[in-house]
Amino acid sequence: MLSGAASKLEILLVEDNPGDIRLIVETLEEGRKDYNISVAKDGEEALNFLLKRKNFEQAPVPDIILLDLKLPRKDGIEVLKEIKENDGLKAIPVIVLTSSSADSDMASAYKNHANCYITKPIDLDKFVVTIQAIENFWFTIIKTSKSK
Amino acid sequence: MNMTETDTRQVEILLVEDNPADVRLIRETFRDFKIRNSLRVAQDGVVAMAMLKKEGEYFSSPKPDVILLDLNLPRKSGFEVLEELRRDPDLKRIPVVVLSSSDAEKDVMKSYDLNANCYVTKPVGLDDFIRIVMSIENFWLTVVKLPPA
Numbered sequence: 001m002l003s004g005a006a007s008k009l010e011i012l013l014v015e016d017n018p019g020d021i022r023l024i025v026e027t028l029e030e031g032r033k034d035y036n037i038s039v040a041k042d043g044e045e046a047l048n049f050l051l052k053r054k055n056f057e058q059a060p061v062p063d064i065i066l067l068d069l070k071l072p073r074k075d076g077i078e079v080l081k082e083i084k085e086n087d088g089l090k091a092i093p094v095i096v097l098t099s100s101s102a103d104s105d106m107a108s109a110y111k112n113h114a115n116c117y118i119t120k121p122i123d124l125d126k127f128v129v130t131i132q133a134i135e136n137f138w139f140t141i142i143k144t145s146k147s148k
Numbered sequence: 149m150n151m152t153e154t155d156t157r158q159v160e161i162l163l164v165e166d167n168p169a170d171v172r173l174i175r176e177t178f179r180d181f182k183i184r185n186s187l188r189v190a191q192d193g194v195v196a197m198a199m200l201k202k203e204g205e206y207f208s209s210p211k212p213d214v215i216l217l218d219l220n221l222p223r224k225s226g227f228e229v230l231e232e233l234r235r236d237p238d239l240k241r242i243p244v245v246v247l248s249s250s251d252a253e254k255d256v257m258k259s260y261d262l263n264a265n266c267y268v269t270k271p272v273g274l275d276d277f278i279r280i281v282m283s284i285e286n287f288w289l290t291v292v293k294l295p296p297a
Binding site for chain 1 (some may be wrong): 294
């Protein structure tokens, strides 16, 4: 159903917590589809990857971005802002996945055009269910733009 | 599943759709959903904007938590509605799910450029259509944290 059904879906995970990275990557790898998952561990690295700077000249354009908010070097809201202000990147859906349930973070994310805002559940099983829900919705139902 | 403050109150949904069969199907699917919701329908883009801006007879329309937006609409297109919404400081944060029969790349691209939250193509088969509407409600009403009303 996705426009890129024939090729692997490219996912950029922007996350600094190693436990969360492992859980998210493992859950997606056990899912129904094959993905190429790239991980950026801070906001600067994420933007270098997206803008093909520094060591990322060969980086693929992601079909979808999973973005944590509390990140070293450059925070998630800053990354989001730069993505959505960039004509070449703004059409890439950004799913904010954060431990913060503060209304101010949520309001700021939606204001800067996050495609959706999801709070990480503390409970491990619920976390997995949430990742699976993201997978079911965003990676199977949603049409992303294949224009790169 | 991540529970939000929307669990305790009714989730308000605005469906902007001119096809009566689609309206009926979506309404019935939402009626059966586990989370209490109220679905209002605007049959064209002008009525949708009037409801959102509480103009005239729509003065008591509630602010929706989520908008389901068709693109091909009478009087004012889905793109125009989306553009106006995103320019309005009171309405710009409301998540918009584009639900369109169009599969055209230019429509997908333009929707995301205008900051649609996601783009879903209406399937042709009835069962697929119901399944997709159920996925939309499950994702947006239970997994996502919606902006405060």
